[in-house]
Amino acid sequence: MEKENDILKVAGKQNPFKVPEGYFESLTSNVMKRLEDPVERETPVVSMWMRVRPYVYLAAMFIGITCMIRVYTGLTSGVNNNSSVVEQATDEYLLSSVDTYTLYEYLESAE
């Protein structure tokens, strides 16, 4: 290229930049020192407790759920008992306002 020849004639391709002495000789080793090796993962030592732990947690969970269910069913049967007490009290209240003769007539007609 003619224009490139003009530049070559004028300035050439000399390298005008300075480099510290010995730089290239030590460059490769300096670069390699900065390169980290991939971390090798050691196989972790698993203790007996670590192996058994998930099963223990599962068992505890089932026991807990069972207890909760029993408590809940116990409460609900208690509620049923309470309702029969209320019903009985209501009957007693109603019956307390009825005299004996009226009650006797009722019972005779119900037979």
Added chain:
Amino acid sequence: MEENQEKELIHQFDDPQTRRKAFEVVVNSFSEQLYWQIRRMVLSHEDTNDLLQNTFIKAWTNLDSFRGEARISTWLYRIAVNECITFLNKQKQMTGIPLDDVDASLLWMLEAPEEFSGDDLQKKLQKAILQLPDKQRLVFNMKYYQEMKYEEISDALGTSVGALKASYHYAVKKIEEFFANND
């Protein structure tokens, strides 16, 4: 590096026993040319050293994802180019210079004797090159100084050969104009 040698190295990357040694060969083979590629862009030795090391660290970290679909040199060039462009954009953002603007902020590096040892003519050429936008500067350096083929530059930058030729032609024209205007 020959293609067969590259294929063997890529194969060695897959084996944890041989991967580090294979990568060391890569570093040894490509570090100097990558260094100059970066140095011509950022001008400072210290910055170049940092960016070069970052390039290899990134390559090492992403070694698993490299399947040999490109040449090792192309792959490394791509990483290095990204590092350079990111670095230069960051510098411009810090100094408030528009991203498309020229790297005039790097001009002072040409006056630092610990960085630059060229004569006035060399300094003038470097100043002319600094007037170019970053990507055009990259293309010029790769073609003019490293004498890479357009196809190799195309692989590294992901730009078509036609666009690269136009970019290089325009870069040369701008450098010529700079010389003409700064006699």
